[in-house]
Amino acid sequence: MISRIDHVSIAVRDPENALNFFRKIFGAVPGASGSDGQMKYSWRILSAGDLSRLELIAPTGEGSFLDNFLKEKAAGVHHITFETPDIRQAKAALEAHKIPFFGFSDRDPAWKELFIHPRDAFGVLIQIAEFRPDEWLDESVIFPEGRRWAAEKNTEGGTLTLAHPGGGKVAIELNRDEIETLVSDLEKLL
Numbered sequence: 001m002i003s004r005i006d007h008v009s010i011a012v013r014d015p016e017n018a019l020n021f022f023r024k025i026f027g028a029v030p031g032a033s034g035s036d037g038q039m040k041y042s043w044r045i046l047s048a049g050d051l052s053r054l055e056l057i058a059p060t061g062e063g064s065f066l067d068n069f070l071k072e073k074a075a076g077v078h079h080i081t082f083e084t085p086d087i088r089q090a091k092a093a094l095e096a097h098k099i100p101f102f103g104f105s106d107r108d109p110a111w112k113e114l115f116i117h118p119r120d121a122f123g124v125l126i127q128i129a130e131f132r133p134d135e136w137l138d139e140s141v142i143f144p145e146g147r148r149w150a151a152e153k154n155t156e157g158g159t160l161t162l163a164h165p166g167g168g169k170v171a172i173e174l175n176r177d178e179i180e181t182l183v184s185d186l187e188k189l190l
Contacts, residue, residue: 001093003083004166007053011078015058032136040064047141050170079125087112087130133167141168
């Protein structure tokens, strides 16, 4: 039902200040961003390190769905998003286990979602979503379409970079002995 944790969403009053903090201190790379005029909020995905992601969400006007959450604080963890390969299957699993959910939406082919209220999930708002992770990330942290790995020689041996099924890419440093073992193992596959 669940592929992985995709991101932690942080609600903030000052999205530019938060963006600068995560970029300057942690080297986070901004990815996709947008806003929802109906719910009156903006969002931005940030990638940090190989596979970690944050989402910054901020109210864009009075009447935002974030108003109550931010009433007594300037910022805080709002929700955790789990990726699923099939939102309908995830919905059916929740129904089978009698776990209440809300906000089910499968109209947008790029993003299908549902939520579990904190009272039903140990104090944490859970979002379960079906999507293609690379579509939400900056080009600098993903491979071009159709590419799944890259190898680069260096003085110690080399770097093998692989596409991660959860989006992005991960790099592994290999010494010469490890490269020889890897080549031998790959030849066995032919």
